[in-house]
Amino acid sequence: MLMSETNRNSSFVREFACHEEAIRAFVRRMVPSRSDCDDILQEVALTLWEKFDEFEEGGNFRSWAFGVARYKVLSWLRDHGRRRLVLDSDVVAMIADVSVEEESHLENQRIAFRSCFQKLDGDDQTLMANAYRQDLKIQDVAAKSGRTTAGFYQWLYRMRQLLLKCVQRQLANEAKQ
Structure with a gap:
């Protein structure tokens, strides 16, 4: 493993660990259950990891993560829209704005x-x-x-x-x- 890749890994883990609780709370406010939140959070973490090269060093990781989480929640809502306990995407967008x-x-x-x-x-x-x-x-x-x-x-x-x-x-x- 190259040193720059080691630094990248360490930097991601440090940022994600620091903000995971807030990201989880952000997602949880928009979905009906903890298990749904856990599933979405896994997707968020994976996407953040895959796109971490695009994150500008010194930038606001939490804000960036909230943006990714918002889109993951909206995607989840689209896929699970037939369930009764799922909020309309406009309501979720409003909740996301207030949450931020x-x-x-x-x-x-x-x-x-x-x-x-x-x-x-x-x-x-x-x-x-x-x-x-x-x-x-x-x-x-x-x-x-x-x-x-x-x-x-x-x-x-x-x-x-x-x-x-x-x-x-x-x-x-x-x-x-």
């Missing part, structure tokens, strides 16, 4: 959430993460925490409120600066 406009605000929220989440005790982080895992039942997570299911839901509610207040505080502080 809102992305910087959403990214700030994600950064603030990660920061607030990291401030939680390690056990609380694990419990919160387990509460949202698809392969675990909330009753099992509650039992492992030593709480009843109802008690765990109350704890989860309090933790969500704590995180929400932390995120709001952090965003307000950033707005003042």
